[in-house]
Amino acid sequence: MERVASRGAIMFSVVSAAITMLLLSPPWAFAAAAGSNCTTSCGNISIPYPFGVEPGCYHAGFKLTCLNDSLLIIGASSAPVLEINLPDGTMLIDVMRVDESELPLPDPESSSNYTTAGTWDVIGNGGDGLYALSGTRNKLVAVACDVQVVLMGLDGDIISTCAAFCSPFLGKTYMVASADCSGVGCCQATIPTGVAVYLLQFRRFNGSWSGEEATVYIVDAERLSSYAMDAGLPSSLPAVVEWVISNDSTCQGNVTSPECRSSHSFCQNSTVFGGGYRCHCSQGYDGNPYVLNGCNDINECESPEIYPCFGNCNNTQGGYLCHCPLGFEGDAYKPTGCKDVDECMHPEAHSCYGICTNMPGTFHCQCPQGRFGDPFIRGGCITSKNSFSGLNIALVVSGGLILLLVALAAPFITRKLQLQRAKRMKEKFFKQNHGLLLQQLISQNTDIGERMIFTLREIEKATDKFDKTREVGGGGHGIVYKGILGLHVVAIKKSKIVVQREIDDFINEVAILSQINHRNVVKLLGCCLETEVPLLVYEFISNGTLYHHLHVEGLISLSWGDRLRIALEVARALSYLHSAASMPIYHRDIKSSNILIDDSLTAKVSDFGASRHIPIDKIGITTAIQGTIGYLDPIYYYTGRLTDKSDIFSFGVLVIELLTRKKPFIYRSDNGDGLVSHFDSLFMEGKLVDIIDPQVMKEENGDVQEVATLAVMCTKLKGEDRPTMREVEMTLENMRAKNGAANKTAPACSHRDHILAQGANQELSRQYTMEEEIMLSARYPR
Template sequence: MAETSSLAKPGCQDKCGSIIVPYPFGINDVNCAMDSKFLLTCHNGSLSSPRLMLNGIHLLNIDFEQGTAIGHTPIASTCNISTGVNNFDLTGTPFLFSHTQNMLTAIGCDSTAYIEEAQTRIARACTNLCEHRVNLSAQHVCSGVGCSQTQIPRSFKTFNIGVAFLGDHPNSKHFSPCSYAFLADRTWKYFLNTNDLKDITNVRTYSQVVLDWVVSDQTCESAQQQTNANDSSSNARCGTFGYNTQCTNGSTVGYRCICKPGYKGSPYLPDGCIDIDECSDPKKYRCHGTCKNTPGNYNCSCPFGMHGDGKVHCHGIHLFTLMAGAIGSILFLWVLASLYWLYEGQKRRKINKRKKKFFKRNGGFLLEQQISSNKSNIERTKIFTADELEKATDHYNENRILGQGGQGTVYKGMLPDGRIIAVKKSTIIDKGQIEQFSNEVAILSQINHRHIVKLLGCCLETEVPLLVYEFVSHGTLSNHIHDQIEDFPLTWADRLRIATEVAGALAYMHFSASIPIFHRDIKSTNILLDYKYEAKVSDFGISRSVPTEKTHLTTLVQGTLGYLDPEYFRSNQFTEKSDVYSFGVVLVELLTGRKPVSSTRIEDERGLAAHFISAIKEDCLFDVLDAQVAAEGEKEELLAVAELAKRCLKLNGKKRPTMKEVALELESLRKHRENLVGSKNNQAVDCFISIPSHSEAWEASSTLTGYSSSDY
């Protein structure tokens, strides 16, 4: 049998009733505790059984390993009066209320519960105004109607819990006049047999709370440093208390001591941690052979004729059968192994040769050269294997296709860690596509911005190059402007916000990236909307990094008709102002809801930019605005945005504003609008009920139409 050892200081009481009180705690006598703050009181009195008390809290147990204690605290209540308050004070004790395991709970109607510290309310839980009879037993959890919960702050000891009555309700005949507030373990059941809020007299008079405790306010590390410095005044690391101990930091502050693995007892007593005899408890410590106890552990050896880890399993071997078959098997195994080795070697050489061929053809060496100058980018850009992406896309299942275009197909996938991704797979391999593939990886490896689609990595060992992006769930801005998606009609406020986000992303590329980047293909189909309908700029295939000393790029004209800068078209010189012009066209799209080029408009109106500027000059702006935009936007606000778009579309690039100036103006207009809307809806809400955060829905996000491979 394992040795036993008292957890209390020698000669001291170690129990209060059935509750074990371990040292450093002591009962009734300060000499039995480490110091006065660890002293507890055991009340006998006229009670049926003794009670262990701490500053008015009835303790039910003290957990040595977890550093916690369970206790009962009174519940604050009010019935047809203004407030009810209970006070709590753990000052001078090693305990504090656990912020991870306790919740502030309020039960009742037309009332609010709060935690107050130094006359300041630091946490609040509120019950909704009840409109009809509420069945609490059917809810099972606090839903915010008749019952509400909230988290509490970290690391506090002294506070008041109160419940305030908010006033009579027209339907108060359906509800109890009493309301309750308490701090309790989130797993504690606080109802007995309550049916509805008309009768909540079955709520308990006490709540069950979880307390955290530590032996010192220091951390293990700081205590160790002081021990090395021979600071005898501090409660140093655990080795100064007893043998076979180790230090562990508390969940919030301070540290505790525990016995090392393989030992049990009190780590605060000189000989408190004793060895566990594992061999005496075979149900807990498995052994399939001969068990031998060792200090802090045990050994287990398999019986004769068997082998393996006795703690896990033992395998038997028939020696006679092994010897009889050995001579005949050796030759067979040797031949089989030789053939397999030759086959696998040939297979590996073939696979490696194929991978090298694809790596070279897919621009692997060019890609390495472009991103090798910055190691952080290489670490952030993962090289996926073909097998990883095949599994993620369910072998490129047709049901996973998000969109198809001239350059390839975009598939939806899921990585083993649960992340949703978009895999861009090219369909045609030529030199131009390989350069665009490598260029897009190099450009996106330099960018880390919330409104620019994030490149997670690429795959170079397949026949066609693969790019892996974060999944952006709600299609393109073009879909929402021109296809009128019913699930999310673009309001004017949304359009202004999206324009501000895109402008901020372009300003970042032009002015904040390590090397300025020109996008060169800004258009509404290259602006994606994520699950929050926030903008993500995508498709960097023809983008270029431009050293700060250069003002332009001289290239063959590339871009999209309707968005192309006329000055660039004439001169073959692309500048940062060329991106400004393309953004101006997107801004006009958001204002008018019209496409940049349309064969259905008359000859003079086919180009949206020229038609828009003409409308402004003829004072006909509101004739070309989208009906929803005209109805929702303030006149001065719309005129300001239209004027900004007009400046972006100036034929002389030098007269256009920079993207930084555009972003600042749009942000200013957006804040002005938010302040204006806020002043019109000046109704304060005193209590807030938290709701779950929105998450990406796997199936719902795949129903959007209009995706194309160029979206990424």
């Protein structure tokens, strides 16, 4: 069972010699400091002091080896050096990957799913206290299916972990954009700062160690997107190593140190290793602070893209000066900071005794018409005998008349041009939004109202040109305004985003939604197509949302009777959309803030901005993921496959929200579980009283357990295990009839209720697998 490949021996006994040669470095610390006989590069890699190759050319602990004048490595290790960065105190090295087969498998007679922990000394000799992997720059990356990778400290404490799964429709192959390693075929996690040696383990979720082998990297996160993790996995990837001059001393006075040899340099203590320091060039200087005269002044004027100057730039030692050109004043460090000086406003300073005309950076001074001479001398302009002829008078009068006519006509011409341009834009948007197709549908379908298409002028009049005071709400899909069309108060939704590929389906969906006539669905009255994004007109519901009624301050919220009735009304609406509409409609964003409440506390489903209609001959479609964190169906999230079961999962979350008064999108238990996962665990343990709203426990008539059972069934991980909305509606109808009117006969669905309860009770003895727990409690990255 002990399988250790030759490469594995190098990796887990450690890229061991990586720092060995550092310990053998000579005791002189700064002997030559990159003298004339020192190697300054290996291949295309520069070697700045304190690093070096020959004796006397490096500081203690910073010896490198150059193989064949082309490959630079740390001492005698096999980790190639790709780059050395003095200002950042970092080094880029090539780190070999680790394969799952390089660790011994667990004893087949034991119940463990973990490999035997292997030591991963990435740099060698534990970095000798001078080197450690950067936690801010690097990522732990695993390419695998159904495997958890665990990174531990030498004391056995877990310091980083990630898990990767492969959905069935992907099979055994996966194409992953590396920067997108989010858990499907590839995962990533952060690593701690200042650690050089780890323990590494693998865990298989399915208990099988056959099939695709897991591979682990530590890699520079900035370069991760450059590598495609597909069939041809690289044998190594670059990682960032941080270093300090010494791990057991600090800067003198926290600013100086003998090792900072250059003038215009300073010492700065490091917080990465818990000790040690680095040298830096002072502000306005760059170069090597570890050698004499290594820090040189930066000529900022040669790099205006870094050091902005929008006037005349003069370089100084450690900085630069920027001032406005002659004839301008202001702040030359800003793009428009230099303003022209109007010399004509200060004639005493510029001695102009004639007509002064300001020009950029200067001015022009001339004698008045009919005079000649020197206008810069007081009395220097002399009157001409023929200064003002009849021709001059005629020119002045005619010019004045022309200017008067232009001034009078300009507003009318401008207004006319603006109206014509606005008309052309309206016609363009109307055609772009398929207004002609909607007109054709109206003429062919008498079920669609004749006043379904509204003009932009009507909408602007109804909303006072979208005045801010008319805003009554908003969300991920747009802003809602309150308006008055005719004698009716309406809600007008103005979308935020233009997605041309969805506008192609917009008109058909408007036609379908306009035919929905259900007391628990907000009625779509029409639309305006004369804007870039179509505007939708709905009936106005004045009493706010279920979210605001449920999550009020204090102990008392909606009564249990009202909550149960609202759940039934939402179920009726969704059942109608799924099975009774002319074409099935999936809402995709069921949540408490999208349930409007009218004055009689009747629920109405709203916000169809994310909804999709599904052709009758199809059971689902693959589409871009939309929805709200906490309510989103995990199977739909991972597969993109939209079915009616996605709305049922969101409805189940809504029922849990009604039972607990907890907010699904922010709730986290003490163990870090989301609302759905925590509720399911308490349900299976018979401890629902720990999470149910105390007001519900006081008001309920013994039906909380039934409602909780229904919520658990609706939020099953697998869509096929969830009931249909029609079955949910019948179950809630039966509860209402049983509790509210004992003299009435409940709908004939008790057999289905028995099946729902039986299915939920069977779950009491089953624990969620890790995969399900991750999918249900994860903080979705959206």
